[in-house]
Amino acid sequence: MSESDQTVVVEHESHLARVCLNRPRKHNGMNLAMLDAVNDTASTLAKDRDLRAIVIQGNGPSFCAGLDFASVMKSPLAAAPAMAQLLLPYANRFQRWSLAWRDIGVPVVAAIHGNCFGAGIQLALGADVRVASPDAKFSVMEAKWGLVPDMGGVALLRELVRIDVAKQLVMSAKIISAHEAHELGLVTHLDDNPAQAARDIALEMSAYSPDAVAAGKFLLQESWDASESSATAAERRWQRRLIGRANQRISVARNGKQSDKPFKRRSVSK
Known part of the structure; x- marks a missing residue:
């Protein structure tokens, strides 16, 4: 499989892993292949005891523009088992998309640019620190599609913002700027070069034992x-x-x- 066919590309720099979402022409919209690739990547990295830090970023114009509905619904036979995940009494494969990064014993830093919507913002919330470009845009967008956030986002959102803020974000599906996201506490830092800043922060956080x-x-x-x-x-x-x-x-x-x-x-x- 060529790199262009991979929905996730992992690059290693010494003890740092850079996890790159790789559907650039779709603004890294999440399809089922990307969902499983992200979960498999998290599982693999969790077993690497030599790993010291992780940066999550997106190739192309956006970090992640959310669920690619057209791609997922194009194949009902593939979508049906995915929907059945909602019946499980434990964290399902969709929720592992964000929650799995909390189980890895290294700093995880998200470098965000472009659109960070729906599944994208939930993935970013799973990181320990979030760095965004000043022109990035954010939205908890599920209400637009008649849904609620269900990829671990609620469990993570409650750590960062008040419940009234969370309610407004979830119910309105409002798109907010990086500056507003920073003021609300969704974003840790703003930087014109979020990928470089995320790398620097990840290395700083992993310098000790x-x-x-x-x-x-x-x-x-x-x-x-x-x-x-x-x-x-x-x-x-x-x-x-x-x-x-x-x-x-x-x-x-x-x-x-x-x-x-x-x-x-x-x-x-x-």
């Missing part, structure tokens, strides 16, 4: 909306998985200028 980085990510996700007792219990549990271990000892030695020994591969997973 890969075990501490992974545990810090999982701790925050687990405890952010938890009770005080649950949050402090999570602190103790994750700290026990770090203290005295190889990468923690290396951190102490490096911090004390006693060593420049490289960190060992990540041992912490969710």
